[in-house]
Amino acid sequence: MRLSERTLGQADSPITAAYDLLELRGPGGGDLLDLAQAAPLYPPAPQVTEHVLRVARDPGGGRYTDVPGLPQLRGAFAAELSRDYEGVVGPGNVVVTAGCNQAFSLVASALAGPGDEIVVALPFYFNHDMWLRLNGVRPVYLEPGPDLMPLAADAEPLITPRTRAILLVTPGNPTGATLGPDSIAAFAALAGRHGIALILDETYRSFRDTGAPAHRLFGEPDWDRTVVSLHSFSKELAIPGYRVGAVVASPALNREVCKLLDCVAICAPRIGQEAAWAGLTRARQWRHERAAEIAGHRARFAEVMAARPGGYELLSLGGYFAWLRHPFPGRSTMEVVRDLVVRQDTLVMPGSAFLPDDRGTLRVSVSNLGHGMIERFADRLSR
Ligand SMILES: Cc1ncc(COP(=O)(O)O)c(C=O)c1O
Numbered sequence: 177m178r179l180s181e182r183t184l185g186q187a188d189s190p191i192t193a194a195y196d197l198l199e200l201r202g203p204g205g206g207d208l209l210d211l212a213q214a215a216p217l218y219p220p221a222p223q224v225t226e227h228v229l230r231v232a233r234d235p236g237g238g239r240y241t242d243v244p245g246l247p248q249l250r251g252a253f254a255a256e257l258s259r260d261y262e263g264v265v266g267p268g269n270v271v272v273t274a275g276c277n278q279a280f281s282l283v284a285s286a287l288a289g290p291g292d293e294i295v296v297a298l299p300f301y302f303n304h305d306m307w308l309r310l311n312g313v314r315p316v317y318l319e320p321g322p323d324l325m326p327l328a329a330d331a332e333p334l335i336t337p338r339t340r341a342i343l344l345v346t347p348g349n350p351t352g353a354t355l356g357p358d359s360i361a362a363f364a365a366l367a368g369r370h371g372i373a374l375i376l377d378e379t380y381r382s383f384r385d386t387g388a389p390a391h392r393l394f395g396e397p398d399w400d401r402t403v404v405s406l407h408s409f410s411k412e413l414a415i416p417g418y419r420v421g422a423v424v425a426s427p428a429l430n431r432e433v434c435k436l437l438d439c440v441a442i443c444a445p446r447i448g449q450e451a452a453w454a455g456l457t458r459a460r461q462w463r464h465e466r467a468a469e470i471a472g473h474r475a476r477f478a479e480v481m482a483a484r485p486g487g488y489e490l491l492s493l494g495g496y497f498a499w500l501r502h503p504f505p506g507r508s509t510m511e512v513v514r515d516l517v518v519r520q521d522t523l524v525m526p527g528s529a530f531l532p533d534d535r536g537t538l539r540v541s542v543s544n545l546g547h548g549m550i551e552r553f554a555d556r557l558s559r
Contacts (some may be wrong), residue, residue, distance in 0.1 A: 221414075223458040241444070269426070316339070344374070370404045377406045414453065513538065
């Protein structure tokens with residue numbers, strides 16, 4: 177058979193490629209520090225597990241849900257967003273998806289087709305870039321400003337008649353860089369002026385250093401003319417394998433998203449939706465405690481990295497991630513990552529997976545650094 181040129185032309189998932197490096201360690205490999213894929217180390221909240229068990233025993237627990245998701249979950253999430261962002265989000269603004277990756281894919285496909293453009297802030301989350309390319313949509317890269325923060329003023333000259341959206345991830349993956357409400361508002365105003373969408377991937381919204389609203393856009397009367405906010409319950413509720421996330425957008429865009437969702441999944445997994453509902457309504461305290469633990473890892477990481485172990489420099493830190501510059505300017509980052517695996521049993525993501533070129537950077541999933549591991553990581557860098 178002949179395969180599509182478009183998928184053939186796209187590289188394999190960078191996460192798979194990173195884990196393939198572990199084969200280089202051979203059978204006697206030492207104690208691995210896995211800081212590549214970011215995933216919670218702890219199990220879901222007991223309230224979530226108990227609810228899932230009840231649903232699994234229910235004769236209706238395996239049925240499809242409505243395409244946009246369980247009404248009680250859409251309602252609970254809309255209420256939570258309205259409270260946390262001090263704005264107005266209704267259940268009709270929410271479509272539940274099988275994770276935030278699916279949320280992005282469906283939204284991008286509902287907004288843009290082959291030949292269209294989406295302005296993508298660098299460094300990007302690689303699945304965003306991959307999805308756009310797989311669909312013939314041209315990612316137009318927005319270089320970061322100071323402190324790795326993108327600026328609306330730099331995005332304006334990139335907008336053309338083919339532009340359909342500006343895409344931001346905040347807190348960022350891979351840098352952790354977290355935009356303030358004013359800066360997000362400037363992007364929304366820019367998108368509004370040009371009649372295009374502002375897509376905000378807010379996967380890590382609960383892992384910020386403040387409990388204040390991440391932005392004020394949901395408080396604007398017609399926010400849904402411009403804003404599309406994407407969410408994940410994977411990290412927040414420690415249920416990445418349950419596959420639940422959400423699109424928060426206008427009913428008109430959501431209608432288009434549901435056409436696509438119906439074709440690719442019919443609905444997000446019911447069991448995952450039930451888990452998310454239990455997490456939102458019964459495990460708020462648990463969520464705060466877990467987010468506080470990860471904030472503690474970030475603070476300790478910043479302290480330890482201030483000494484620049486091995487010459488590695490901390491460029492940015494936030495949410496789940498740290499972004500480092502390695503001290504080997506003449507070498508390819510992939511080679512440095514390979515050496516860290518083979519010689520130091522330490523797996524991180526090469527920054528080149530998140531950029532169109534190699535800028536000598538690495539992504540570290542600080543979320544994965546449990547007790548005592550930060551010091552061990554620094555020791556290994558020093559060696
Ligand atoms: C920025 C960003 N968006 C989306 C996702 C995917 O999340 P989900 O597990 O909900 O599909 C991730 C996961 O790493 C992410 O970092």
